[in-house]
Amino acid sequence: MTAAESSVQTSGVGAPVLSFDHTQMTFPDGTEAVRDVSLDISPGEFVTIVGPSGCGKSTLLKIASGLLDATGGEVAVDRDRLGYVFQDATLLPWRTVQGNVELLAELHDIPKAERRQLAREAIETVGLSGFVNHYPRSLSGGMKMRASLARTLTLKPPVFLFDEPFGAVDEITREHLNDETQRLFQSEGFAGLFITHSIAEAVFMSTRVMVMSARPGRIVAEFDVPFDYPRKPDLRFDPEFAALSGEISRELRGSHQ
Amino acid sequence: MSITQDNEQQQISTVDDGADTDSGAPVLGGKKRRRTAADIARQFLPPLFLGALIVGAWYYVSYGLLTEERRFLLRPPHEILQVGFLDWDHFSEILQALWSSTRVALIGLTISITIGFFLSTIMSQTKIVERAIFPYMVMLQAIPILAIVPLIGFWWGYGTTSRIAVCVIISLFPIIVNTLFGLQSAERGLHDLFTLHHASRLTRLRKLMFPAARPAIFAGLRISAGLSVIGAIVGDYFFGQGAVGIGQLLKRYSSRLEGEELLAAVIMSSALGVVVFLFFGWLQNVAIGKWHESSGADS
Numbered sequence: 001m002t003a004a005e006s007s008v009q010t011s012g013v014g015a016p017v018l019s020f021d022h023t024q025m026t027f028p029d030g031t032e033a034v035r036d037v038s039l040d041i042s043p044g045e046f047v048t049i050v051g052p053s054g055c056g057k058s059t060l061l062k063i064a065s066g067l068l069d070a071t072g073g074e075v076a077v078d079r080d081r082l083g084y085v086f087q088d089a090t091l092l093p094w095r096t097v098q099g100n101v102e103l104l105a106e107l108h109d110i111p112k113a114e115r116r117q118l119a120r121e122a123i124e125t126v127g128l129s130g131f132v133n134h135y136p137r138s139l140s141g142g143m144k145m146r147a148s149l150a151r152t153l154t155l156k157p158p159v160f161l162f163d164e165p166f167g168a169v170d171e172i173t174r175e176h177l178n179d180e181t182q183r184l185f186q187s188e189g190f191a192g193l194f195i196t197h198s199i200a201e202a203v204f205m206s207t208r209v210m211v212m213s214a215r216p217g218r219i220v221a222e223f224d225v226p227f228d229y230p231r232k233p234d235l236r237f238d239p240e241f242a243a244l245s246g247e248i249s250r251e252l253r254g255s256h257q
Numbered sequence: 258m259s260i261t262q263d264n265e266q267q268q269i270s271t272v273d274d275g276a277d278t279d280s281g282a283p284v285l286g287g288k289k290r291r292r293t294a295a296d297i298a299r300q301f302l303p304p305l306f307l308g309a310l311i312v313g314a315w316y317y318v319s320y321g322l323l324t325e326e327r328r329f330l331l332r333p334p335h336e337i338l339q340v341g342f343l344d345w346d347h348f349s350e351i352l353q354a355l356w357s358s359t360r361v362a363l364i365g366l367t368i369s370i371t372i373g374f375f376l377s378t379i380m381s382q383t384k385i386v387e388r389a390i391f392p393y394m395v396m397l398q399a400i401p402i403l404a405i406v407p408l409i410g411f412w413w414g415y416g417t418t419s420r421i422a423v424c425v426i427i428s429l430f431p432i433i434v435n436t437l438f439g440l441q442s443a444e445r446g447l448h449d450l451f452t453l454h455h456a457s458r459l460t461r462l463r464k465l466m467f468p469a470a471r472p473a474i475f476a477g478l479r480i481s482a483g484l485s486v487i488g489a490i491v492g493d494y495f496f497g498q499g500a501v502g503i504g505q506l507l508k509r510y511s512s513r514l515e516g517e518e519l520l521a522a523v524i525m526s527s528a529l530g531v532v533v534f535l536f537f538g539w540l541q542n543v544a545i546g547k548w549h550e551s552s553g554a555d556s
Contacts, residue, residue, distance in 0.1 A: 065453055084453050090446040094468045094548045106464075107454040135548045 016040035017077065017159050017191050018064060024072030025059055032216035033059045036073070039210065039219065043158065046185050046192040048202035049210045049219075050252060056217030057195040058087075061161045064193070083157035083190065085165045089144035091136040091151075097123065098132040101151045108155065115154065122150035125187075126180065142173035146180070153188065162194040166201065178204050179233055186229050199245050199252070204236060209248055213255040221251045332516045341521020351506065351522050355529060358502035361417065362489035362533075365424025366482055372425070373432030373477075380433075381440035381466065382458070398430040402488075406495050416498040423492030428481040435477025439470025472549050475541035482533045490526060 018041040025034035033056040041047050049057050062068040064077055065084050091100045098116075101123055105115035123129055126146040136144055145165060152160065162181075166174045182205045185192055196202055202209045203225055211221040223244065227235060235241055312334055319333040332340075342348050376394075380387040402423060413419040443465050451461050493504030503526050510519035 067449055067452060082453070084450075086446050086450070088444075088446050090444070090450050092447065092465070092468065094471070094545065103464075104454055107451070107456050107460065137548060 014043050016042045018193060019076045020060070020064070020073065021075070022073035023060070023063060023070050023075060025056065025063060025068070026071045034063070034070075035216040035218045037217070037219055038073075041159070041191050041193055043189070043191050045208060046182075046194065046206045047208045047210060048194040048196060048206040049212050050196055050199055050202045050248065051212030051217065051255075052214050052252070053197060055212050055214050057212055058163050060217070061163045061193065061195060064161055077159060081155055081157045081159075083152040083155060083160035085148060085152055085160065085162045087164050087167060089136070089141075089148040091144055091147055093136050096133050096135055097128055097139070097147050097150075100136070100147055101154060104151055105154045118154040119150070122153040123147075125153060125184070126150045140173075141169045142177060145169060145177060149181070149184070153184070156188070158190055160190045160192045162192065162196075164195050164197070167196070167198075174198075174201065175233065175236075181205055182229065182231055199248050200236060203241060203245050203248065204231060211248060211251045211255060220255045221248075223248055329514055329516050332520070337517050337520050337524075340517035341524075347518050347521070351503075351518070351525050354501050354503045354506040354522070355525055357500040358486070358489040358493055358504065358526075359529060361420045361492065361502060362424055362482075362485040365421045365488055366428055366485040368421065368425050369428040369432055369481055369485065370478070373429055373436055373481075377433050377436035377440060378462070380437050382462075387437070394430060394433055397426065400426075402427060402491060410496060414498065415496045417496075417500070419496040420489060420492035420502070423495075424485045424488035427488035427491075428485040431477045431480040431484065432474075433477075435473045435480075436470060439473030439477075440466045442473060443469035471545050472541075475537065475544065479534065479537040479541070482537050483530055486526070486530050486533055 020037050020039045023034055023037045026032045037060060039047070049060065051057050059068065061084070063070045064075055065082055066079050092103065095103070098119055101119040102115045105118050110118070120132075123132060126149050128143060128146050128150065131139065131143065131147075136147070139147065148165070166177045169177065178201055181192075181194075184190075185205070192205075194202070194205065199209075206225050209223045209225060210219050211223075212218065213220045225244065227238075227241070315331070316333055319328060319331050323330060340347060341351070376390060380390055405426070406423070409419045409422050413422055440462075447465055447469075448461075451465055456464070489502065490504045490507075493502030494508060495504070497505050497508075503522060506522050507519065507526075510516075510522060
């Protein structure tokens with residue numbers, strides 16, 4: 001059930017940097033959130049999991065990052081330099097953009113001068129240079145999310161986990177952030193695992209889209225996305241893009257019943 | 258000193274913050290609004306008008322309702338001014354007593370802050386400790402101060418130490434409750450972020466929990482500062498050895514039926530309370546005004 005006809009296979013070079021092996025998660029109250037998920041992500045891959053709300057997508061990321069312990073199976077990833085972008089921007093309200101972006105480097109004991117420099121670069125990368133001295137409360141939702149992205153970038157993590165990060169912003173901002181993320185994926189060279197319930201977002205950014213079923217979450221389908229990077233915003237109106245989105249949507253609906 | 262009164266004080270503080278917005282706080286992305294004469298009039302005329310009404314009523318009671326021989330019960334305002342404030346002998350006596358009580362209040366507050374921060378920090382680290390300590394803090398808060406005054410005098414004598422003890426007992430609880438609440442107020446997501454990056458207990462406390470607690474800490478400080486002034490005066494009223502504070506002075510004036518001095522002393526203690534309240538409001542604005550919602554500056 002693959003949609004990849006073209007041979008543009010940017011994915012799958014080298015050993016996986018993140019792999020789930022028969023991962024299983026049952027909560028103490030008996031809820032089975034994740035059932036037997038196996039998934040390898042290699043450098044150069046941007047994998048998105050789409051699925052209905054509450055299907056255990058986020059649980060999967062929490063397991064990968066170590067915030068939760070799986071009840072079965074294995075997860076292999078380097079947790080020392082793991083990028084994690086939360087649903088909320090999770091900025092410290094008492095710190096300026098600069099201070100917030102420096103935080104992770106600070107927690108990793110990177111010397112002051114160096115982390116200042118790292119933060120400055122990351123802030124420039126996400127286009128917030130004019131706002132270094134602003135406090136989060138004076139930023140829009142999209143800008144907060146950019147600051148959050150910049151904060152993660154300072155660690156130059158080989159793997160980025162995105163936990164539905166753009167769910168709370170409006171449609172236009174979301175598209176901008178998708179363009180941005182896709183550009184960062186190209187320029188920074190990380191491997192990405194992205195969680196969303198927006199099919200358009202998934203197809204636009206990813207090299208591969210996985211469809212997850214409702215609880216208990218299982219991966220029920222996998223689609224390769226054939227479009228070349230960098231992807232233009234207009235790709236969203238391409239017939240091929242629509243066809244692939246439609247196929248994923250059908251799969252998602254099927255799994256939902 | 259009842260709980261309702263505490264709430265009132267807190268509410269007053271919020272309202273006060275709102276008023277500050279117009280004047281001092283930096284407004285992002287906009288020009289500072291010029292205050293017109295009309296603005297100033299709108300703010301100051303109503304209280305001035307009410308003040309004039311009160312003074313008028315006061316005169317009416319002094320001259321209209323009270324006969325010559327009973328006028329000592331409420332002297333007219335200008336006599337209070339003359340005898341209590343403009344007569345330097347009297348006024349300096351009040352100021353000295355006020356200073357003595359202020360010192361007691363400051364020492365008491367400092368001790369409360371130290372104990373309060375220490376206890377709430379360990380309570381925030383271990384649920385068991387919180388469960389163990391909290392009921393006793395509530396009990397301490399519930400003791401009417403009058404009930405333990407004899408005991409305090411018994412243990413620490415009738416001098417400054419006992420005055421300070423009263424201050425501490427009265428002002429400790431709001432600091433502990435507010436600081437603990439503040440320390441526990443950091444969002445789950447922020448805690449997850451610190452967990453992901455292997456932050457140590459101390460780092461989490463220093464960079465996440467304490468900064469997040471600041472608004473609540475300042476709310477507690479404001480209440481406790483006010484209470485410590487009350488504590489100093491109440492303590493002074495009961496414990497008379499050593500330097501004369503405002504409590505002793507009130508006692509002396511009332512026993513001698515010196516109404517002018519008595520009212521002047523009451524007004525000055527209230528002024529002290531207001532100064533303390535304003536000071537902590539200012540401190541709060543300086544410390545967290547830039548980022549916290551309750552302190553003005555909208556975006």
